[in-house]
Each structure stands twice: as structure tokens, then as C-alpha cells.
Amino acid sequence: MHNNPNRFFYPLITGLAGAFVLGACSNGNSQQAAGGPPPAPAVTVVSVRAEPVPQTMELPGRTAPYLIAELRPQVGGIVKQRMFAEGSEVKQGQVLYQIDPATYQAAYDSAKANLARAEANVQAARLKAERYAQLVGIEAVSKQANDDAAAELKQAQAEVASAKAAVDKAKIDLDFTRVTSPIAGRIGRSAVTPGALVTANQAAALATVQKLDPIYVDVTQSSAELLKMRRDLAEGRLQRVGGDAVPVKLVLEDGSLYGSQGKLEFSEITVDQGTGSVTLRAVFPNPKGELLPGMYVRARLAQGVNSDAILVPHGALSRDARGNATVMVVNGESKVESRIVTAAQSHGEAWVVTDGLAAGERVIVEGLQKVRPGAAVQAQEAGAAGAPAPAEAAAAAAK
Structure with a gap:
């Protein structure tokens, strides 16, 4: 009969395995009892309130000369002399061409x-x-x-x-025979030189004089937007500002703001049948000649004051898959709600929300990445001890 050496190791291995399993179960039970559910995440909120905000609209447009005169000869003959420098300023009545x-x-x-x-x-x-x-x-x-x-x-x-x-x-x-300028302004290039033959009332202009100070800016607004604005003014949702002189600011092609403020001159009385838009004309001072005819610009018009506007920091607003503007709101049960809102325009560092929020509701501005709709949170007002200021919170939410 042979002795089996493994019979001495089976009891030892079995005992060690049992001790290990018991120890693991004991540690797991103790950790579960000590840990419990994770705490609700902390977020920073801003309690929105209704406040008066100017209702502005940014419309595309182009600059146009205040006055324009195309010079054409009233008699025929040979041009003997051109008496101006191209691109210079000319005075009213100044002689520009001398015909023989x-x-x-x-x-x-x-x-x-x-x-x-x-x-x-x-x-x-x-x-x-x-x-x-x-x-x-x-x-x-x-x-x-x-x-x-x-x-x-x-x-x-x-x-x-x-x-x-x-x-x-x-x-x-x-x-x-002395062709003079009918207006004061800046003259462009000359179409003829001395020695050229011109005829009375010819189709081609000899040169063009344009008055550029002040200068017009023609912008277009859809008739639907114009009707909505008038309806809001009539029903009291907007309050008229500036009396009859509506202030206008100008954004140039490079995105910079034009230094001088203009005013709205008039609104066209008919709607363009092709585009469904109405032409608005504003006038701007142009003493330095920065604005040239034909420049593409964007005009910002103050169309009224929304007395019950709600401002939401830029970083608190996002877009869903359908492009709807949404914000996260903490309700009375300290739970998160996703709210679809209407962001009408940007005002400083905030969006002007016209629908979807009520005064007093708490909008999350910091900690958005840690929450989801329906989750419980610990809300802390922005600007309180330990919470970032509203501007800092908006910047943090934007990151």
C-alpha cells in the first residue's frame, strides 16, 4: 500500500480557502453598511427675475450716399480742361470741366x-x-x-x-460749357480726358459726385417681424423708447462697432413682393469718411423696452438635438428639470428669454455636467458663500 503525499495538503488548502471567503464577505458587509447611497451633487443656481430690457433687432443693410449727382454735359463740344483731382472733395458750383x-x-x-x-x-x-x-x-x-x-x-x-x-x-x-458741381461732396474718377468729344445729354456720365456726410444706411426687415413689433407695442408687451427718433447702432464688416450713433429716418410704405420685406432707412454722421457707399453693414435698432424680460447667463443655455434652446431648472423638490425656452436675443452676457421661464425659478449655471433631468441636487445660490459669482458661474458653465 502506497502513501499518498497530497492527502496531507487537502485539509490545509480547504481551511485557507474558507478563511479567505469569510474574510471577504465580512469586509464587503462592513463597507456596504458604512457607505450608503452617494450624496446629491452640488450645483450653483441663479434665481431669475423680470426686469426691463431694451428690445433690439440686428438687420442687414448697405450704405448709400446722402446725395448723388451724375455730371452730364448740356452742350456738345471738345473738352478743353479737367479742373479737379479724382477722389477729392468739391464744392457746390465748382467748375469741373471746360468745354470749348x-x-x-x-x-x-x-x-x-x-x-x-x-x-x-x-x-x-x-x-x-x-x-x-x-x-x-x-x-x-x-x-x-x-x-x-x-x-x-x-x-x-x-x-x-x-x-x-x-x-x-x-x-x-x-x-x-463750364460743367459745375450741383452739390458739395466727393467726386469719383473721370470718364473723359481733355480732347474728348462730348454731346448734350449723353447717356454716359462724365463723373459722379456723392455727399457722404451724413450717409444713409438702408436695411430690410421682414413684414412679419414688423407686424409682431407693432402688435407687442399695441398690447403693452413692449414700451416705445426714444419718442419719434429711434436710435440705431452700426456693426461694420469686420465686426467692430461704428463710433457714432444714427437715427431712423423713415420706413418704406410698401412691402417688396419678391422678398416680403420692408426697407428702413437710417442716417449716420460720417465726418471722417469711414463709411463708403455700398458697404455691407448690420444695423441694431432699439424697437422698444420689454418690461418683463428674463435674463439667463449664456453658459446656462444649451441646444438639444432638435435645436431647441434649453436650460436646467431646480424645482421645489430640489430635482432637476429640463426646460425648453425661447431666447429672443442676446443682451450683454445673457440671453433674453421671452417664454419658458417664470420669475423666481432657479436656473443651474454651474455643475451642469454632473446632473441629469429628474436627479436630486443640492442647490446653492450664485454669489453666496462658497459659490461663484453670477459672472464667474456663467463662465464656468460655458467651459
């Missing part, structure tokens, strides 16, 4: 000579008519001769009037 005046000067001199001859004929006709008027009384001349003398005087007087009109016409044509 020789033929027009000759026509003017001829018209004056014809006037002098007509005036001389009038003098002779008047003396004859006066003499015949005396002689017909003593029957020294016939009545027919007297009537003919009176008619000759009137004909001579008519010829004087016609000659004066011809002189005026010749003087106007002579003056038109």
Missing part, C-alpha cells in the same frame, strides 16, 4: 447784335406810330396808314422780345 466755348461765344455775340438791331427798329416804329397818330386827327394821313404804323410798332416790339430770348438761350449755352 468758341462757337457758343460767337452765337452769344450774334444774338446780342440781333437784339440791338431789333431795339433800333422799335425806336423808328414808335416815332412813326406817334406821328401818324397826330396826323390822322387832322386827316393828314388815312386811318389805314395809321393802323399800319401801330401794327409795325407792335411787330418791332415782338422782335425785340424774341431777340432777348435768343440772347438768354445763347448765354445759357455759353455757361453750360
Whole structure:
């Protein structure tokens, strides 16, 4: 009979395994009893309140000159001289082009000579008519001769009037050989050079003068938005600001804000059938010439004051899969709710919420990554001891 050496190790192995299992169960039971459920996460909230906020709208538009004049010749001839520098400022009445005046000067001199001859004929006709008027009384001349003398005087007087009109016409044509600027402003490039032949009332302009200070900004607004604004004003949801002069601010193409504030001049009375929009025109001071005609800009119009607006920090608002604006709200049971809201516009570092929130509700601004709808939380008001200030909370929520 052979001795089996493993029989001495089986009891030892079995005993050690049992001790290990008992120890593990004992440790697990003690940890479970000591730990319990995890604590509710802490979040920072802001209690929103209703406050008056200006209702602004940003609309696209383009700049347009305040005045514009296209220079065209009123008489034909050869351009003898250009009397301005392209791109310079010109004054009203300043001579810009000189057309060869020789033929027009000759026509003017001829018209004056014809006037002098007509005036001389009038003098002779008047003396004859006066003499015949005396002689017909003593029957020294016939009545027919007297009537003919009176008619000759009137004909001579008519010829004087016609000659004066011809002189005026010749003087106007002579003056038109000096092409002047009808307005003060900045002149563009010249389309002709000295030696060029121009004709009266030609289609092509010689140059264009534009007044750029002040300058217009034409923007478009949809008719639906205009109707909504008027309805909100009529029903009291918006309060009119600025009286009749609506202030306008301008955002330039590079995103910078234009230094001077403008005002709304007028609103078009008809709706464009193709776009369904209404054109609004604002006027801005432009003393330095920063704004040039045709620039694309965005105008911010203050259309009223929303007296019951609710502001929510930028970082507290997010978008769901459908693009809806949402915020996380802590309800009265200290549980999280996901709320769909309407963010009408941005105001400073906050969104203006017009629907979905009521004054006094608590919006989570810090700790959003730790919560989900329906979870219990420990809410602490922003700005309280141990909680970040509202601005800091909004910045932290945005990260």
C-alpha cells in the first residue's frame, strides 16, 4: 500500500480557502453598511427675475450716399480742361470741366447784335406810330396808314422780345460749357480726358459726385417681424423708447462697432413682393469718411423696452438635438428639470428669454455636467458663500 503525499495538503488548502471567503464577505458587509447611497451633487443656481430690457433687432443693410449727382454735359463740344483731382472733395458750383466755348461765344455775340438791331427798329416804329397818330386827327394821313404804323410798332416790339430770348438761350449755352458741381461732396474718377468729344445729354456720365456726410444706411426687415413689433407695442408687451427718433447702432464688416450713433429716418410704405420685406432707412454722421457707399453693414435698432424680460447667463443655455434652446431648472423638490425656452436675443452676457421661464425659478449655471433631468441636487445660490459669482458661474458653465 502506497502513501499518498497530497492527502496531507487537502485539509490545509480547504481551511485557507474558507478563511479567505469569510474574510471577504465580512469586509464587503462592513463597507456596504458604512457607505450608503452617494450624496446629491452640488450645483450653483441663479434665481431669475423680470426686469426691463431694451428690445433690439440686428438687420442687414448697405450704405448709400446722402446725395448723388451724375455730371452730364448740356452742350456738345471738345473738352478743353479737367479742373479737379479724382477722389477729392468739391464744392457746390465748382467748375469741373471746360468745354470749348468758341462757337457758343460767337452765337452769344450774334444774338446780342440781333437784339440791338431789333431795339433800333422799335425806336423808328414808335416815332412813326406817334406821328401818324397826330396826323390822322387832322386827316393828314388815312386811318389805314395809321393802323399800319401801330401794327409795325407792335411787330418791332415782338422782335425785340424774341431777340432777348435768343440772347438768354445763347448765354445759357455759353455757361453750360463750364460743367459745375450741383452739390458739395466727393467726386469719383473721370470718364473723359481733355480732347474728348462730348454731346448734350449723353447717356454716359462724365463723373459722379456723392455727399457722404451724413450717409444713409438702408436695411430690410421682414413684414412679419414688423407686424409682431407693432402688435407687442399695441398690447403693452413692449414700451416705445426714444419718442419719434429711434436710435440705431452700426456693426461694420469686420465686426467692430461704428463710433457714432444714427437715427431712423423713415420706413418704406410698401412691402417688396419678391422678398416680403420692408426697407428702413437710417442716417449716420460720417465726418471722417469711414463709411463708403455700398458697404455691407448690420444695423441694431432699439424697437422698444420689454418690461418683463428674463435674463439667463449664456453658459446656462444649451441646444438639444432638435435645436431647441434649453436650460436646467431646480424645482421645489430640489430635482432637476429640463426646460425648453425661447431666447429672443442676446443682451450683454445673457440671453433674453421671452417664454419658458417664470420669475423666481432657479436656473443651474454651474455643475451642469454632473446632473441629469429628474436627479436630486443640492442647490446653492450664485454669489453666496462658497459659490461663484453670477459672472464667474456663467463662465464656468460655458467651459
